[in-house]
Amino acid sequence: MKLLSVFGTRPEAIKMCPVIKELEKQTEIESIVCLTGQHEEMLNQVIERFKIKVNYNLRIMKKNQSLTDITCNVLMQLGQVLENEKPDMVLVHGDTSTSFAAALSAFYHHIPVGHVEAGLRTYNVQSPYPEEFNRQCVDMITDLFFAPTEYAKEQLLNEHKKQSQIFVTGNTAIDALNITVETSYYNTNIEWCENHKMILLTAHRRENIGVPMERIFEAVNKILDKYSDVRVIYPVHKNPKVRQIAQKYFGNNSKVRLIEPLDVYDFHNLMNKSYFILTDSGGIQEEAPSLGKPVLVLRDSTERQEGVMAGTLKVVGTRTEQVYCEIERLLTDKEEYSRMSHATNPYGDGYASKRIVEIIKEYLKGK
Structure with missing residues (x-):
């Protein structure tokens, strides 16, 4: 089984790295990592901190890049990666232009899409812009929805997504905090x-x-x-x-x-x-x-x-x-x-990545 994780910004990396670290532990899954470089410098900081092995870096970032630049460059370059690797699934995160373009490229290549942090909504495509548009479009072509909360799951069900494809996992941001936060920290x-x-x-x-x-x-x-x-x-x-x-x-x-x-x-x-x-x-x-x-x-x-x-x-x-x-x-x-x-934290217990990986394994075995 081969899984291709695609991301390109610092926020995506923070939430995807715990999933990739969990994937690296699996003997039956070959984990391939592709960076788009939508945010090059800030992205690299996270990759280095989590010690992630990167297989591809599209390095699309350029000065004063537009949303059109990002989307087109990811589509053009990722297509070749998909042709080379032929993964069983493409994993994307959240609501960036990288996530939108990567999911669309996977769809064009008839490859299933797993969406980490699915189901977040404002239902106003201008706020946040362009993120609300991106995440709704990604969820139109997603095969496995990893909803961080029950509320996110409800949004997906209201959009008539199949309940059998939606899994409430918690948010992988909490997994990352468990790795990084130290009580003795000082600077x-x-x-x-x-x-x-x-x-x-x-x-x-x-x-x-x-x-x-x-x-x-x-x-x-x-x-x-x-x-x-x-x-x-x-x-x-x-x-x-x-x-x-x-x-x-x-x-x-x-x-x-x-x-x-x-x-x-x-x-x-x-x-x-x-x-x-x-x-x-x-x-x-x-x-x-x-x-x-x-x-x-x-x-x-x-x-x-x-x-x-x-x-x-x-x-x-x-x-x-x-x-x-x-x-x-x-x-x-x-x-x-x-x-x-002191309000109750609604975003999970720090084990979202483990749940996501187990769900992917069962899905791919079934395929």
Whole structure:
């Protein structure tokens, strides 16, 4: 049995590497790994940390690449990999343009698709963009749906996907945390925040670039002007537009530390040391609850409704006053902070990868 795992971004790698490590233990499965290189530098950090053997790297990344560039280049180059390897299944993750193009290529070659983290939905194809479109399209051609939660499974059933093909596994992000987080972790960023409440900020999503991001950063600066016991650490995305806005709003603020993107080990441990998290990311919404960290989601909607329902996440949008008020509430309202930090984690027990691999083995044996 031969399985080809395809991914190309840092968030995908964080969630796929635990699955690949589990696949490497299997004597009856030949595990082939193909990187697209959609995010080259940040992707490589994760690969090195998890010590993953890479068989193919398409290296599609180029300066100012468009969604069309990514999709077309993956389709063109992955097709040759599929012809060479003839895998029994292609495994993709989540909602990136890499996942969409890889699943489509597998479909064109009549190869079954396994979708890790299937069933997440906002049902607004413009938010998040283009991720909502990508994941719905992937699930149109998926053969095995690895839903992280019962809620995700319900979305798939509502779309008339076959129940026999849907498996609730938990989220592989929790598996990764079990590998990376260390209670004794310490570095200079944590030292800089000693005796302060450390807020970890991430903001990079396409639909937030521009006015929404500027409003978010304005709210953060207003908080820092008012509260002397707060500091912010912001690993800034490589996107030049994001960096320009970050520098404009935080470049002269001594209470904000702008740092380079972190590898998965450092980032997970920084999350664990934070007071709470401001983010427009998807994966962090799943990881932070496992660490007991409240998350304010800097978006108008989220496909991670389980976290909202459990109380670990709060969607606060991007308007300055709303973001400011919600940050202030977590800083000053001890009951609200305690409620969010002690809410039940809805995303699994750290054994999602084992379940996924066992399901794939049974499926391929049946084939």
